[in-house]
Amino acid sequence: MFKIFLIISILFLNSLANDIKTIEYKGDIDLVLGDFSKSNLDAICGFSYPEIYKIWKKNPTFTSKDIENCSELLKEYLQSLGFYRAKIDYEIKNDIATINIFRNEAIKVSSIKVEDEYKKFVNFTKDEVFISSKFSESKKNIRKYLNENGYAKADINAKAYVNLDEYKVELIYIITKNKLQYFGDINIQNSANLTQELLQKHIEFKKGDIYNSRLLDKTYENLYNFGIYKTIIVEPNFNSNSDFIPVNIKLEEGFFKENSFGFGYDTDKKFRFKAQHKNENFLGDLKQFTVGTKVNSEGYELYNNIFDPYFIKDNISLNNDISYENMDYTSYSQKKIENKLTFSKEIFTLPNSVGFLAEHSTIKSDLKEYKSGTYLLNSLFYEIKLDRRDDSLNPKDGYFLSFYIEDGSKFIGSEYDYLKTVSDLKYIKTFDNLTASFKTKIGTLDRDLPIFKHFFAGGAYSNRGYAYEKVGVKDSDDNPYGGLSMIDSSLEFEYNIYKNIGIVTFFDSTMLSLESNNFNDKFYNSFGFGARYYTPIGPFRVDFGFPKDDGGFVFHIGIGQVF
The missing domain is CATH 3.10.20.310 (membrane protein fhac)
Known part of the structure; x- marks a missing residue:
């Protein structure tokens, strides 16, 4: 033992x-x-x-x-x-x-043999260190160039001759284009409730066009963006002896009806809950139907949306939003029924929207100067956007511009004639591990309106030196008046310290005026610092904001990008 x-x-x-x-x-x-x-x-x-x-x-x-x-x-x-x-x-x-x-000495390229047409795809120069991945990339780039210009059956014979005795590498590229190729028959297998006409509009090529692999990729992207297929195959058949290459497109419908639930917390609205049902192909041809509810510590909202991307021909969409909310805000509580009907069309690649907005609101005001009551505001609106960000969820480079104008008129049943405009600018630039971000929102109303139409600022997504909607003039009970004119700006620098973790410093500045078209009133400035942890649904944010003119600090947490 x-x-x-x-x-x-x-x-x-x-x-x-x-x-x-x-x-x-x-x-x-x-x-x-x-x-x-x-x-x-x-x-x-x-x-x-x-x-x-x-x-x-x-x-x-x-x-x-x-x-x-x-x-x-x-x-x-x-x-x-x-x-x-x-x-x-x-x-x-x-x-x-x-x-x-x-490491010792690196082996270098001694000679490169390639035709002039393909030199731009070979990222080597004589006496440069030979890196195998760059050589593989050069072959891929040549193949891509040929595929995009009709030579899908070209032969590429590229060799890297490594001579260890003389310690050098010779690169030789021999390319034979062969015959020019064309798109042949297009065979579509589709199990979803979509018309053949609609599918054809999103296929970027037709029979007889010069073969171009880029058009295959764009077609795949178009079909993927439908959001209803679990299988998408766009496959050229190179086995044909003909110069016309058939393309087989197989589309298998997936689950296009979705029930989703979500929980969250931020310092603006506290605890949040969301439940939603969405049908991505309601009655066919990619019409969408959505119904849901949002609940937070201040109240709730019920909403319904119907979206038809091809309402008129194939380039004008219809979006109809109906909602009811029962919500407490910082200076008032509101029960509101809203209907927003929008028609959208891209003009020169820019989304343009026009529509009708009806708001029926019952207000209980906490401000003596603004009466409680029931109001009906009807308006026509127009909006244009320019979005050149690399990612709308978590942008690291690019810019975003938008302009919105809302014209309320008694002619269409509104209790007030008014004009509201909102302009947005966001700019993001990344330098290695440092990301600089700037945004500003400029809004104005041409006359005083019920309190629910005022501009408010402050909070986790606005001026972070202040609590939610607490920027500007307030009454003796600390209820904010908001403003008829607003400039709300933020400048932020974020440094990525480790994988998905970043630290930030920021400066926020807001002007709120109770006068129309007045942009020379007091600015409320703050500065601060925070941290970011990036998740698939956006960054988890922690911020500490310090108002310049007041003592103390304000703590914010939330999920989602400020910019």
Whole structure:
């Protein structure tokens, strides 16, 4: 029995001795960023560690076999970057493995043979370090160019001759275009309730056109944006001996009816709940029907939307929104029925919208100067947008412009004649790990209106030095009046410190005036700092805002981009 216990103890101690807890890289490495940074070398070897904030998770341990495999992977990686004479060794002491990397001289390109037509796709020059991924990319670029210009059956014979004795690389590209190709028959299999005419309008090519792979990609994108297919196949048939290439399109309908539920919290509206049903192909041809409710700590909203993207021919859409809300705001409570009918059309790639807005509101005002009562405001509106951001959910580069004008008139049953305008500007630019963002909203009303039509500012998505809607003049009970003229601006700098984590500093400035078309009133300024953690549904935000003219600070949390 003692011998068995001794053997088990020795095996257990040996297993502990083989556990490697720390891996160090030495030699020709990068300290923080670069191809030879620790994080990149770990990724090459398949070593992963828990994210910083996951303090409850333990770091992994490794074996000597893991280190041996890592050294082989690093050797292949170095060769792919041109370091064919690189040396890698390692040593293991106690629970620490040290991997030594010596790059030595990189192999270089000695000659390039390629026709003039394709030189722009070969990103090498003589005496440049040979990187295998760049060579593969050059072949892909040539193939893409030929496919987009009708030569889908071209032959590409590209070789990289590596001479280790003379330590040089010769690149030779031999391209034979063969015959020009054309689109042939288009065969469509479609299981969804869409007319053939509608599908044809979103296919970017027709029989007899010169073959262009870019048009296949655009067709796939068009069909994907329908949002109702679980399978989309746009496949050219190159097996044909003809110069006309048939294209098979297979479309299999997926689930286009969706029930969704969501919970959330932010410092503006506190706890939030949302329930929604959406039909993405209501009565066919991509008409949409949506019904749902939103609930927060201040009240609730019921809403319904009907959207027809092809209401008139194929370029004018119809959007009808009906909603009812029962909500408490900072200076009033409101029960409102709203109907917004919108017709939209793209003109020179810019979305243009016109429509009719009806608002029937019963107001209980907390301000003595503004009466409680029931109001009916009817208006016609127009809106134009220019969106050149790289991502609407989490933009890192680009800009957004919009202009909205709303004309209320007694001629169409409104209790008041009025004119409202709102202009929006957002600009985002990223420099490596630093993102600079700026936004401003300018709004004006040409006359005083019931309190629910005023502009308000302050909160997690506005001036962060103030609580929700608390910017501007207030009465003795701290109820804000809002304004008839507004400039609400923010400037923010975000630095990405680690993967999905960023820190920010910001300056917010807001002008609210109780006079129409007055943009020279008092500005309420604030500054602050915060943090961001990026999720698939947008960044989780924490901000601390400090008003310049008041003491203390305001804390904000929420999900979604300020810009």
